[in-house]
Amino acid sequence: MEIDVPVVNLPRVVIIGGGFAGVRLAKQLRGKFQVVLIDKNNYHTFQPLLYQVATAGIEPDSIAFPLRKMFKEYEHFHFRMATAEDVIPGENILRTSIGEIKYDYLVIATGSDTNYFGMEKLQQNSMPMKSVSEALDLRSCILQNFEKALTVRDLKERVRLMTFVIAGGGPTGVELAGALGELKKHVLPQDYPELDFRRMQIHLIEGAERVLATMDEESSEASCKFLKELEVHVWTKTRVTGYDGKTVTTDKEEKFETATLIWAAGVKGNKLPGLDPQAVRKDGRIVVDEFCRVKNSENIFAIGDVACMITESTPNGHPMVAQVAIQMGARLSSNLRQMEKKRTMQPFRYKDKGSMATIGRNRAVAEVGKWKSQGWFAWLMWLAVHLISLVGFRNRVVVFFTWFVNYLKYDYGIRLIIRPFIPKPQQLHKEEQKQEHGVHQ
Amino acid sequence: MEIDVPVVNLPRVVIIGGGFAGVRLAKQLRGKFQVVLIDKNNYHTFQPLLYQVATAGIEPDSIAFPLRKMFKEYEHFHFRMATAEDVIPGENILRTSIGEIKYDYLVIATGSDTNYFGMEKLQQNSMPMKSVSEALDLRSCILQNFEKALTVRDLKERVRLMTFVIAGGGPTGVELAGALGELKKHVLPQDYPELDFRRMQIHLIEGAERVLATMDEESSEASCKFLKELEVHVWTKTRVTGYDGKTVTTDKEEKFETATLIWAAGVKGNKLPGLDPQAVRKDGRIVVDEFCRVKNSENIFAIGDVACMITESTPNGHPMVAQVAIQMGARLSSNLRQMEKKRTMQPFRYKDKGSMATIGRNRAVAEVGKWKSQGWFAWLMWLAVHLISLVGFRNRVVVFFTWFVNYLKYDYGIRLIIRPFIPKPQQLHKEEQKQEHGVHQ
Numbered sequence: 001m002e003i004d005v006p007v008v009n010l011p012r013v014v015i016i017g018g019g020f021a022g023v024r025l026a027k028q029l030r031g032k033f034q035v036v037l038i039d040k041n042n043y044h045t046f047q048p049l050l051y052q053v054a055t056a057g058i059e060p061d062s063i064a065f066p067l068r069k070m071f072k073e074y075e076h077f078h079f080r081m082a083t084a085e086d087v088i089p090g091e092n093i094l095r096t097s098i099g100e101i102k103y104d105y106l107v108i109a110t111g112s113d114t115n116y117f118g119m120e121k122l123q124q125n126s127m128p129m130k131s132v133s134e135a136l137d138l139r140s141c142i143l144q145n146f147e148k149a150l151t152v153r154d155l156k157e158r159v160r161l162m163t164f165v166i167a168g169g170g171p172t173g174v175e176l177a178g179a180l181g182e183l184k185k186h187v188l189p190q191d192y193p194e195l196d197f198r199r200m201q202i203h204l205i206e207g208a209e210r211v212l213a214t215m216d217e218e219s220s221e222a223s224c225k226f227l228k229e230l231e232v233h234v235w236t237k238t239r240v241t242g243y244d245g246k247t248v249t250t251d252k253e254e255k256f257e258t259a260t261l262i263w264a265a266g267v268k269g270n271k272l273p274g275l276d277p278q279a280v281r282k283d284g285r286i287v288v289d290e291f292c293r294v295k296n297s298e299n300i301f302a303i304g305d306v307a308c309m310i311t312e313s314t315p316n317g318h319p320m321v322a323q324v325a326i327q328m329g330a331r332l333s334s335n336l337r338q339m340e341k342k343r344t345m346q347p348f349r350y351k352d353k354g355s356m357a358t359i360g361r362n363r364a365v366a367e368v369g370k371w372k373s374q375g376w377f378a379w380l381m382w383l384a385v386h387l388i389s390l391v392g393f394r395n396r397v398v399v400f401f402t403w404f405v406n407y408l409k410y411d412y413g414i415r416l417i418i419r420p421f422i423p424k425p426q427q428l429h430k431e432e433q434k435q436e437h438g439v440h441q
Numbered sequence: 442m443e444i445d446v447p448v449v450n451l452p453r454v455v456i457i458g459g460g461f462a463g464v465r466l467a468k469q470l471r472g473k474f475q476v477v478l479i480d481k482n483n484y485h486t487f488q489p490l491l492y493q494v495a496t497a498g499i500e501p502d503s504i505a506f507p508l509r510k511m512f513k514e515y516e517h518f519h520f521r522m523a524t525a526e527d528v529i530p531g532e533n534i535l536r537t538s539i540g541e542i543k544y545d546y547l548v549i550a551t552g553s554d555t556n557y558f559g560m561e562k563l564q565q566n567s568m569p570m571k572s573v574s575e576a577l578d579l580r581s582c583i584l585q586n587f588e589k590a591l592t593v594r595d596l597k598e599r600v601r602l603m604t605f606v607i608a609g610g611g612p613t614g615v616e617l618a619g620a621l622g623e624l625k626k627h628v629l630p631q632d633y634p635e636l637d638f639r640r641m642q643i644h645l646i647e648g649a650e651r652v653l654a655t656m657d658e659e660s661s662e663a664s665c666k667f668l669k670e671l672e673v674h675v676w677t678k679t680r681v682t683g684y685d686g687k688t689v690t691t692d693k694e695e696k697f698e699t700a701t702l703i704w705a706a707g708v709k710g711n712k713l714p715g716l717d718p719q720a721v722r723k724d725g726r727i728v729v730d731e732f733c734r735v736k737n738s739e740n741i742f743a744i745g746d747v748a749c750m751i752t753e754s755t756p757n758g759h760p761m762v763a764q765v766a767i768q769m770g771a772r773l774s775s776n777l778r779q780m781e782k783k784r785t786m787q788p789f790r791y792k793d794k795g796s797m798a799t800i801g802r803n804r805a806v807a808e809v810g811k812w813k814s815q816g817w818f819a820w821l822m823w824l825a826v827h828l829i830s831l832v833g834f835r836n837r838v839v840v841f842f843t844w845f846v847n848y849l850k851y852d853y854g855i856r857l858i859i860r861p862f863i864p865k866p867q868q869l870h871k872e873e874q875k876q877e878h879g880v881h882q
Binding site (some may be wrong): 003004041042043059060061062064066067069072078080081082097098099132133136143144147150151153175192257265391392394397398401402405411413414415416417418 | 442444445483484489500501502503509510513519521522523539540565567573574577585588591592594631632633635833834835838839842843846852854855856857858859863
């Protein structure tokens with residue numbers, strides 16, 4: 001079956017993925033192209049704040065924005081909620097879960113997903129945090145651990161429930177560890193006066209020599225200091241090798257007894273079957289030229305996390321961050337316009353606008369070019385940048401107000417265990433009876 | 442195993458349920474009693490606004506408030522997230538999913554759940570709306586129907602997806618129908634310009650002679666008029682008799698082809714096994730005397746929706762509304778204090794503070810004693826009463842602001858399909874593959 005989109009006298013661009021790259025591209029193609037945007041969710045996710053959803057700081061609805069609403073005034077724009085299945089390059093056809101569609105240009109902006117590097121047992125037992133659903137599950141999991149800790153008589157088991165291990169010391173891992181540190185310091189002891197919070201441990205494990213390895217050493221050191229102030233234990237040059245649901249093993253002698261391993265130690269590209277195998281790397285990322293065109297193809301492009309543009313300065317592609325995705329989307333939109341006019345395209349050049357990470361209240365690290373800042377001012381900058389970047393006026397106001405209240409009251413208000421976890425296949429049977437009322441014990 | 446709660450020199454009140462009744466009671470027992478509150482969720486739900494969560498008007502986090510946060514400054518208060526299993530009155534023991542607990546006084550405030558009157562097929566196929574999870578599922582279901590409608594070629598099937606039948610013309614049904622009418626009028630046509638919204642139908646089906654049967658006739662008539670203005674079709678004196686997932690049958694000749702039946706036509710008490718069978722009615726409600734004491738028991742009480750106090754003026758118990766629950770909680774708290782002092786208890790007398798229902802923008806019906814109002818002023822009153830009643834300063838501000846933006850922009854912003862439905866047991870297998878990424882097609 002074909003997806004029912006009107007045929008108009010404009011070239012049709014089919015974009016897979018409504019993340020930072022896909023949304024920017026779709027917006028800038030307005031007028032000169034027919035745009036069909038496909039996403040498995042009906043909303044755009046502001047990923048940089050997912051960790052705050054996971055730690056009860058803000059509600060999920062403020063960092064998700066309905067895609068239809070975003071484009072409601074756009075002509076020749078069509079959104080379809082569907083999963084891309086595969087592409088037939090020879091026929092210019094994309095097949096999806098709701099039917100196939102012809103394209104003039106296909107743009108793959110499917111982003112990245114958690115990479116467990118083939119460790120199946122670890123995957124089954126650990127918590128990822130790459131989507132709104134996963135962040136909500138993590139929030140429920142963290143809170144349920146403390147509810148369980150209250151009912152457990154065995155001290156070892158209680159400590160295990162109160163121990164959190166985060167694998168991966170990139171921005172996600174560092175920000176998550178900082179937020180957990182704040183929960184430990186200010187919020188959870190009030191909720192659970194019967195628990196001894198000296199028992200709560202937060203471990204951040206990083207394989208490289210330092211956390212925030214993509215930033216300057218000065219920033220790494222500062223963030224380590226901030227984490228220490230929040231009683232987060234940082235283990236560098238240590239790699240997690242396995243987790244059976246009880247014990248985290250590493251490539252060192254260190255082991256960690258924990259009920260919760262949060263996996264932020266790797267990402268991979270979201271594959272799209274049907275592309276020339278030479279264009280797809282082992283890690284799922286798609287090799288593109290400097291115009292974001294997929295290797296060995298004419299009219300298929302990839303942008304954002306999934307695109308791997310290998311140049312002299314980027315032997316492994318660009319960093320998988322929002323800024324690259326947005327700039328690729330913008331560049332590709334002007335290049336497509338150029339192509340239509342038979343003019344020369346401009347190669348993509350990444351303009352690094354800097355990077356930042358926040359570690360709890362009043363503390364952040366920021367780098368813009370050679371300028372660096374650590375502490376309170378960087379934190380204010382972090383707040384401002386993230387508020388401005390949020391989509392939607394209501395979301396900005398609500399997040400600002402929520403942060404303001406959290407700050408004044410030393411309290412993260414959204415401590416709700418709302419839903420059962422998404423049951424993993426092997427758990428489904430056990431869950432059957434319990435699910436009736438939406439409660440997960 | 443016993444639930445680990447410290448033994449202190451105070452009488453212990455175990456309350457099952459953190460709804461309006463249980464929370465009010467727990468608050469007013471402060472100081473003179475040890476209170477153990479048990480709930481299957483870790484939050485209190487502001488049920489009167491659930492319908493707005495279901496219709497994308499407000500986000501769920503604003504109408505749910507963490508119970509631990511609510512009571513964090515209370516001494517001798519203990520919350521446990523657990524499901525009550527049964528009571529052994531002879532031994533003063535309550536058994537729960539996390540162990541048993543001794544009580545001096547037991548208070549059953551378990552509220553009510555959807556009543557399908559034994560219609561199993563209807564239960565399997567229809568959507569209830571009694572909890573935050575259920576309201577979120579309904580929101581996803583409504584939006585997904587429109588996403589599906591876009592992909593369906595068969596006109597009959599498309600119309601079925603765009604038709605919504607609500608069974609039950611009480612406040613819940615009326616408010617839900619009004620909100621759906623607003624979605625049809627202002628919001629959805631912008632999101633789905635490719636669909637013809639003359640095809641969207643909303644039917645409200647009520648068995649009694651008029652909707653809002655507990656209110657004055659004047660209010661019923663006005664609400665019918667308001668519903669008609671929002672293109673909601675009202676069918677009174679009609680009872681839904683079955684639903685197979687495609688066709689709603691009634692006791693009249695009328696049938697309705699729909700993909701969505703929302704069931705708001707009946708509630709029943711949430712049972713607690715172990716009580717004297719004579720004290721439990723067929724509809725699950727517990728028979729209590731005028732002190733809210735359960736029939737044939739000494740120290741077990743029931744308050745709120747689950748309590749059925751039969752008096753001359755209330756042959757079927759009081760209406761199952763928040764006001765009764767709150768007032769019962771308050772009365773019981775003073776009576777327990779009286780009991781401890783060996784003084785006489787005061788019988789419960791319900792003071793009706795009035796009732797109201799809103800039907801879309803600018804329209805509501807309200808009754809306070811003999812005073813009645815329909816339209817804009819009643820709507821303002823409705824807004825004020827509900828804002829004031831919300832728990833938590835942040836929630837009040839966020840809901841107020843969200844309503845304000847929705848009102849100005851004719852837009853309900855929270856149109857997110859965030860989670861898969863809670864899979865019903867028979868669906869679990871089919872869901873297995875799809876659940877991996879938290880997407881429900």
